[in-house]
Amino acid sequence: MRAAALSLCWMLCVPAIASAQEEEAPRPSRPVPSMSKPPRFQGGLKGFTSPLALKSLDAPGSSASFNAKVGFRKDTLYVGVDAKDDQLLAGDVLSVSVYFPDTGPLTTGYTWRFGFDGKRASGAESGTPEFAQQKVNGAVERQGNTLSLVAAVPVRALPRFPAKDPMVMDVCITYEDVDSAGGKPVAVSNCQSGTMPGEALRLPDEVRKALKLKPSENVTALESAATGWLGWDLLSYPAWAQGDEDLTPDTLRELVVAKSVEAESANVKVPDTVSLPDGRPVVTVLTGKNPYAVEGRCDSEHELRMGLYLVTGKTATRALEWPVSTCALGRATSMEVDEEGTLTIRYSNGATINFAWSGDHFSRTELGNR
Template identity: 55%
Template sequence: MRSLVVSALLWALVPGATFAQEKEQAPAKPRTVKSVPSLARAPKLDGNLKDFPATLTVKPPASVDASASFTARAGWRKDTLFVGVEATDDQLQAKDLLTLTVFFPDAGTTASGHIFRFAFDGKRASPPESGTSRYAQELVEVGVKRKDNTLALEVAIPARALPRFPAEGPLTFDLCLTYEDVDAEGSTPPAVSNCKGGAMEGEALRLPDDFRKGLKLKPPQDVIGLEGQPDGWLGYGILHYPNWVEADEPLTPELLEVLVAPKTVDAASAGVNVPKTLLLPNGKTLLVVLSGESPYTANGTCDADKELRLGLYMVKGKTAQRVLEWPAATCALGRATSVVLDEEGALSIRYSNGPTINFAWSGDHFERTELGKR
């Protein structure tokens, strides 16, 4: 009798458990997307939203407490994303701000969005903590038209001002608009936004593949995300370090450093013995770039949260491919005391704390050949 009761209990519980397990393992539903329409001609950026088709409209959820609201439209032409916004505010003031955020969630785990700010007098500086470069902010153009309690803006965001976007696959992105309405001095502005938690409520937006094709970039397959720079483009893999470069001009050691390591690190000042170039067995030259921050301080202490990185790049004309990314100085390894590449393509890096790390050239990158001592 007892076994029958147990069997009955198991029979009753297992289907529910199985259902719960299936529910937990069920893949997340893909987001619905809406395509950004192509524009027949570029808007004049005069605050007249008639240049934008009404096929794509973005609005915040209705709120009875808000004293402001907005309607936005978007379109693209050639290499530029255009956004038109019409905001209504019962008391339009100088401190009222419109924040526009663009983020491509499929651009890689280390990708982030760009934030641009506007008011009735035009552009305002992005918050420093946003990570939006001054270069990207300067590229963005805006036309503003103010009439009574209505503020109309037309914003042009060139591809190089966009945040990192996918190198292949759908160009799905979140376009978040937030209007901060300051009605009185010292009051907390009630924010009106079409996004929640950094993502659009409802449909996301998508630029067509032709937008990316028009840039005529040809990154290798291991590049996940692309990001514009003042002198070219950077391609990123799964790590935060750029593994591909395409410059506007033929690459020199100085230009490569500007692109991949804007905060140049001097080897002698960092106490590492790293050459500027290395020669492969096939006669090709590798350029060496130091990035990051030395963990060693002037008084001899070491900060384990800091690391100096060594990047080796193979250059061909205007492009460069990273063939190795490895520490140049850490608290565990010490400082690199020698970096030697022999005639057979064997690379060895020796450190002040004792270990020597060895690599072998595999035709297009270096592979580690032994673990060594860390």
């Protein structure tokens, strides 16, 4: 009986344990080698000393193919490509995409496009901000039936990457093969659906350390911005921000959100800044959609949210994220911090919500809730 029970446990438990181990296993990745000197921008792969090589997958309908190399030096990722095509035309385009999949399902990578005439705009659909496009340099050469590219991608142009976990990334190179003027391009790539089959690539930790950033402990991902750096956790507002210069209320808002909302335009009584008892400034940042945009109506699918940031020089840390206008609460009619550091927000629907200062953030209390 005991033997039968053990046998049953072996059949049922071991596969479950093995399955859990498989799910938890990290994705295999190859380290991107550090290069002793930067590659030449002329000559394609001939001057590219990195041993890390990639090649295109077979693409039905195209005779084109490419070989590529990837390397890193100091603060720059280098990608070299030699694409061979029996009919090189002006419509043929090489693109390089970088994505760090461990930064969350809602994040996206960045893409840079290159043609005969050099770097081209990636387009709004790529999700690549203008500053990241501007920071990338690339040289394109045509020699016979070969189109060569050497691209330099500095860390400040990379998309959101892990703050602590290994910097595992997909580097996807795509050659858009057009065999006739006005013809539909056939994509030749080393990736499938935006993912490298098999092993991904991994940047060394030294890349992150060299930035000398000191984000909050709760930050899980870092992202460069046009005027500084952002640190993200699981909430919609960045948990931490660092400007290239000392932050003001206006430059902080420009750094942490794409488009902030003015309190007056949304008819919420939220000050631009409040002060803690020790005099330190806390800046308010509003985003979202005004649920009361139409007079006499409230759209329950819309809300305005507020991020409160404690600002010290170039650095800002999120002290609170909270709604200031919803159909349930109404509009915020007042917001103040008393001499003990208690933050009180009152709403038009009658609610009063209090938060206590906890050293570096506000924590909700039950006192005064209705």
